[in-house]
Amino acid sequence: MENSYSVLIIGGGNAGLCAALSAAEHTSDILLVEAAPKPERGGNTKYTRDIRYAHDLDGYTTGEYPDDEFVNDVVRVTNNNTDVDLLKMVVSESRNIPSWLQNKDVLIHRALKGTLHLGRTNLFMFGGGKAMINSYYAAAEKLGIKIEYNTKCTDLEFSGNRVTNASLNGPDGNRTVKVGSVVVASGGLEANLEWLSEYWGSATGNFIVRGTRYNRGELLRVLLRHKTKTIGNLSQFHSVAVDARSPKFDGGIVTRIDSIPYSITVNRDGNRFYDEGEDLWPKRYAIWGRLIAEQPGQLAFSIVDSKAINLFLPTVFEPVRDDTISGLAIKLGISPENLSRTVMEYNQSLKRKCTFNPGILDDCSTSGLAVPKSHWAAPIDSPPFYGYSFRPGITFTYYGVKVNSKGQVLSDDGNPSRNLFAAGEIMSGNILSEGYLAGFGLTIGTVFGITAGKEAVSAAGS
Amino acid sequence: MIEYRREFKTADVEYVSNLCHDCGQCFDVCPYTPPNEFSVDIPKILSEIRTETYRKYATPRKMSLFSGSGIGFTLMLFGFSFLALFVIYLSSGNYLRIFMAISGPGSFYVILSNDILDVAGTLILFFVVLAWSISGKKFLKEVGGHSNIGLYDLIRAFFDSFGEKWFRGGGAGCNYPHRDERGSYKKMITHSLVLYGFLLDFLATTSAFVEQDFFHVLPPYPILSMPVISGITGGVMLIIGASLFLIFDYISSSEKDVSMTPIDRTFLVALLLTAFTGLLVLGFRNTSLMGTLLLIHLSMVSVLFISAPYGKFVHLVYRFISIGQYHLEKRLHGD
Known part of the structure; x- marks a missing residue:
C-alpha cells in the first residue's frame, strides 16, 4: 500500500x-x-x-x-x-x-x-x-x-x-x-x-x-x-415526522408521513401540541421533527378518519386502524379517555360552514382551542379511524x-x-x-x- | 404505472410485473436493496409474479399444472410429437425410406406427406393463437378494467416491442448480466437476436408455404432462395441469441444477480434445439440422415408451439398488452 x-x-x-x-x-x-x-x-x-x-x-x-x-x-x-x-x-x-x-x-x-x-x-x-x-x-x-x-x-x-x-x-x-x-x-x-x-x-x-x-x-x-x-x-438539525416503526438508520425518504395537515396530532398524553394546519405542508413538514423531539418520549400520533386517509401519500407501513377512537387509542398506547376528549373538543370547535380544500389555505379552522388548527380542520367522525405513530427523523445537521x-x-x-x-x-x-x-x-x-x-x-x- | 395509482390491486402488480423487461437497473440504483434493512429486491419479486401470471392466465387453466419447471412437460411433448410423426410416417407404407438418401423436389414429403404437414401445422398454429387470445383477454380484463386500449396504444406497443425500446433502460442500458456492472445494451442485443432470428425463421416457413402452395415449387429450395436464406440467417441468430442468454445466465448466477427462472431456460433450450435441428436438416438434406433429422426437427417445432401458451413463449402476450395499457394510461394522464 x-x-x-x-x-x-x-x-x-x-x-x-x-x-x-x-x-x-x-x-x-x-x-x-x-x-x-x-x-x-x-x-x-x-x-x-x-x-x-x-x-x-x-x-x-x-x-x-x-x-x-x-x-x-x-x-x-x-x-x-x-x-x-x-x-x-x-x-x-x-x-x-x-x-x-x-x-x-x-x-x-x-x-x-x-x-x-x-x-x-x-x-x-x-x-x-x-x-x-x-x-x-x-x-x-x-x-x-x-x-x-x-x-x-x-x-x-x-x-x-x-x-x-x-x-x-x-x-x-x-x-x-x-x-x-x-x-x-x-x-x-x-x-x-x-x-x-x-x-x-x-x-x-x-x-x-x-x-x-x-x-x-x-x-x-x-x-x-x-x-x-x-x-x-449541536442543537441544530433538519428533521421530519417519520413512522415510529422506521429502521434506526437508512430508512431514507420513504418513512416520512404526510398525514399531519389532514389530522389531529397528539402526544403520548393524548393532547394536541401544535397547529397542524398552520401553512401549506411543503412549508411546514420540516418543523415537525423538532416539535416531536420536544414531546414526552419523543412520540406523537396522527389521527385521521376514513375521509382523510387518501389525501396524502401512501405510507410504507400500514396505519393502525380501529372503528372507534378509544379502540384506536388503546392500540396506539395513548389514554383512551384523553384521546376521546381531545377529538370531541376538536370536533366541537369546528366552523359550521367552510369549504374544505387541500390545495389551498382554506377557511376550515377551529375556534376557541388553546392549540388552534388554522386550515383543513375537518371533523374526525367517519370510521374506520387510522393512527400513525411518529418519531423525529433527522435528515442532516x-x-x-x-x-x-x-x-x-x-x-x-x-x-x-x-x-x-x-x-x-x-x-x-x-x-x-x-x-x-x-x-x-x-x-x-x-x-x-x-x-x-x-x-x-x-x-x-x- | 406507479405514479398513476395510490392503491395497488393484485392486477396492478401483475401489470407492472409484465411491463418489466427485467433490465436490472432498478436494483442497482435503489437505495433499499440489500444490505438495507428494507431489503427490497424488485427484479426478483417481479420475476416471480411474472411466472405466476403465466400459470394463472394459462388456457386451458389446467394445462398450467404441467409447467412447474417445464422440462418434464417439454420432454413428454417431444416424445409424443416424435411418436406421432413416426406413426404417420409408418402408416404410409415403406418402412426403410427414412434411412435412404433422397433428393430432388418433394424429397421431404417422401417421409411425411405434404397434406398431413399442412393440416398439423395449421391446427397447431390455430391452437396457439386461440390459447394466446383467450389468455390475453383474461389478462386484459383484470389489468385494464373498464378502460379501452386503442389502436394508437397498440401501435405504440408494436413499435416499443419491435424496437426493443425497454431494453435500453431509458438510455442508461441494462445492468446485465451482472447487476452491479455499468448499464449496457447486451441484453437488448441478445433479445433482438432471438426475436429477429425467430421472425426470420417464421418468414422462412411462411415463404416456403407460399412457394409450394401458390407457385407449386416443391422443396428443397436452392441456397439462394427466400426460405433458405432467411432460414439460415434466422437459425444462426437464434442459436447465438439463445446461447448468449444461457451463457449470461450461467455467469451471472452469483448470489446478488437475478438468475433466470426454469421456464426461461426451458424455452431458450427449445428455441436453440429447434434452430439447430433445422440447420442440420438443411446441411444433411441430401444424405441418408435427412429422414431422421426431419422427424426430430419437426418434433422440436411442435414442442415449441404446443408449449407456447404455457411456457416463457407466452410472455409476449402479457408484455404486449401491458405496454399497450401503459400507453393508454400515459395518454389518459396527458403525459
Missing part, C-alpha cells in the same frame, strides 16, 4: 466524488477513503434525486431560474442568515452542473411535470442519487483514482497552516499517509447520536436517523481538536466548519489553511445555516466539491 498521495479525499458521497473527479483533471495521485463498505457507499447522496441550479431555458426544467431568484430563495429560507459571498458563488457556479453531470455519464431526466413543484428549479437525475453516485464511482475508477472502502481518517497532522499527514484506519489496520492536500467531505454528524446527546440528552435514544449510519462527524471532531473555526452548534470561497478551512484566528479544504454537509451550514431548500444540499456539495478538488491540486504542489 502506498503511503503518500498528492490529494486525499475523505468521504465518498457527492461532494467527495466531485472533489476527486475535479482533482483528477490535473493529477491521478488521489486517494479517496469511504467509511462505508462498498454496498453502502455514497453517504446520503443515495437518498437524493434532484439538484437545484440556476439556469436559462433548458431541456431539463420547465422554465428559467435566474441567479437573483435563487439567491433570494436561500436568503428567505435561512432568515437572511447566510454568507452572501459564498452563496453567490454557489449560485453562479451551479449553472455548470448539467454539463458537469453529462461529462461524468450521469443521465438527466427531460423536463418533468408535476414533481413537487420543483420542475422549474431543479433537475432530476435519471435513476436518482444512487445512479449518479454509481456513475461518479465508475468515472473515478476509470481515471485511476484509488478508492478505499471501510476506511476512516482518524486524525490529521499539521505543520503550521499545512496538513502533512493523515492517520487512516481501514480493513488492514492503522497507517499514516503523507498528503499534499486534503479535502474533507465526510458529511454531517446526524448518525452520531452519542454526540448529539451532549445537547439533547437521553431523547436521542428515540431519534431516527433517516440517512446513512456512517455520517458520524468524526472528522469534525478531529478539526475541532485542531482549533478550526466552526459554524452552528448544520454544525460544521467555516470555509472561504476556495473551500479552504479557516482556523480559529480566521486564517485559511493552505491545503485543507472542506466540501458538502460538513460546510454547507456556511450557506444554509437553517431551514431547507429542496435539492440545495447537492448544489453546495457539487460546487464546493469541484472547487475544492481543483484548489487541492494546486495547493498540494506549492
Whole structure:
C-alpha cells in the first residue's frame, strides 16, 4: 500500500466524488477513503434525486431560474442568515452542473411535470442519487483514482497552516499517509447520536436517523481538536415526522408521513401540541421533527378518519386502524379517555360552514382551542379511524466548519489553511445555516466539491 | 404505472410485473436493496409474479399444472410429437425410406406427406393463437378494467416491442448480466437476436408455404432462395441469441444477480434445439440422415408451439398488452 498521495479525499458521497473527479483533471495521485463498505457507499447522496441550479431555458426544467431568484430563495429560507459571498458563488457556479453531470455519464431526466413543484428549479437525475453516485464511482475508477472502502481518517497532522499527514484506519489496520492536500467531505454528524446527546440528552435514544449510519462527524471532531473555526452548534438539525416503526438508520425518504395537515396530532398524553394546519405542508413538514423531539418520549400520533386517509401519500407501513377512537387509542398506547376528549373538543370547535380544500389555505379552522388548527380542520367522525405513530427523523445537521470561497478551512484566528479544504454537509451550514431548500444540499456539495478538488491540486504542489 | 395509482390491486402488480423487461437497473440504483434493512429486491419479486401470471392466465387453466419447471412437460411433448410423426410416417407404407438418401423436389414429403404437414401445422398454429387470445383477454380484463386500449396504444406497443425500446433502460442500458456492472445494451442485443432470428425463421416457413402452395415449387429450395436464406440467417441468430442468454445466465448466477427462472431456460433450450435441428436438416438434406433429422426437427417445432401458451413463449402476450395499457394510461394522464 502506498503511503503518500498528492490529494486525499475523505468521504465518498457527492461532494467527495466531485472533489476527486475535479482533482483528477490535473493529477491521478488521489486517494479517496469511504467509511462505508462498498454496498453502502455514497453517504446520503443515495437518498437524493434532484439538484437545484440556476439556469436559462433548458431541456431539463420547465422554465428559467435566474441567479437573483435563487439567491433570494436561500436568503428567505435561512432568515437572511447566510454568507452572501459564498452563496453567490454557489449560485453562479451551479449553472455548470448539467454539463458537469453529462461529462461524468450521469443521465438527466427531460423536463418533468408535476414533481413537487420543483420542475422549474431543479433537475432530476435519471435513476436518482444512487445512479449518479454509481456513475461518479465508475468515472473515478476509470481515471485511476484509488478508492478505499471501510476506511476512516482518524486524525490529521499539521505543520503550521499545512496538513502533512493523515492517520487512516481501514480493513488492514492503522497507517499514516503523507498528503499534499486534503479535502474533507465526510458529511454531517446526524448518525452520531452519542454526540448529539451532549445537547439533547437521553431523547436521542428515540431519534431516527433517516440517512446513512456512517455520517458520524468524526472528522469534525478531529478539526475541532485542531482549533478550526466552526459554524452552528449541536442543537441544530433538519428533521421530519417519520413512522415510529422506521429502521434506526437508512430508512431514507420513504418513512416520512404526510398525514399531519389532514389530522389531529397528539402526544403520548393524548393532547394536541401544535397547529397542524398552520401553512401549506411543503412549508411546514420540516418543523415537525423538532416539535416531536420536544414531546414526552419523543412520540406523537396522527389521527385521521376514513375521509382523510387518501389525501396524502401512501405510507410504507400500514396505519393502525380501529372503528372507534378509544379502540384506536388503546392500540396506539395513548389514554383512551384523553384521546376521546381531545377529538370531541376538536370536533366541537369546528366552523359550521367552510369549504374544505387541500390545495389551498382554506377557511376550515377551529375556534376557541388553546392549540388552534388554522386550515383543513375537518371533523374526525367517519370510521374506520387510522393512527400513525411518529418519531423525529433527522435528515442532516448544520454544525460544521467555516470555509472561504476556495473551500479552504479557516482556523480559529480566521486564517485559511493552505491545503485543507472542506466540501458538502460538513460546510454547507456556511450557506444554509437553517431551514431547507429542496435539492440545495447537492448544489453546495457539487460546487464546493469541484472547487475544492481543483484548489487541492494546486495547493498540494506549492 | 406507479405514479398513476395510490392503491395497488393484485392486477396492478401483475401489470407492472409484465411491463418489466427485467433490465436490472432498478436494483442497482435503489437505495433499499440489500444490505438495507428494507431489503427490497424488485427484479426478483417481479420475476416471480411474472411466472405466476403465466400459470394463472394459462388456457386451458389446467394445462398450467404441467409447467412447474417445464422440462418434464417439454420432454413428454417431444416424445409424443416424435411418436406421432413416426406413426404417420409408418402408416404410409415403406418402412426403410427414412434411412435412404433422397433428393430432388418433394424429397421431404417422401417421409411425411405434404397434406398431413399442412393440416398439423395449421391446427397447431390455430391452437396457439386461440390459447394466446383467450389468455390475453383474461389478462386484459383484470389489468385494464373498464378502460379501452386503442389502436394508437397498440401501435405504440408494436413499435416499443419491435424496437426493443425497454431494453435500453431509458438510455442508461441494462445492468446485465451482472447487476452491479455499468448499464449496457447486451441484453437488448441478445433479445433482438432471438426475436429477429425467430421472425426470420417464421418468414422462412411462411415463404416456403407460399412457394409450394401458390407457385407449386416443391422443396428443397436452392441456397439462394427466400426460405433458405432467411432460414439460415434466422437459425444462426437464434442459436447465438439463445446461447448468449444461457451463457449470461450461467455467469451471472452469483448470489446478488437475478438468475433466470426454469421456464426461461426451458424455452431458450427449445428455441436453440429447434434452430439447430433445422440447420442440420438443411446441411444433411441430401444424405441418408435427412429422414431422421426431419422427424426430430419437426418434433422440436411442435414442442415449441404446443408449449407456447404455457411456457416463457407466452410472455409476449402479457408484455404486449401491458405496454399497450401503459400507453393508454400515459395518454389518459396527458403525459
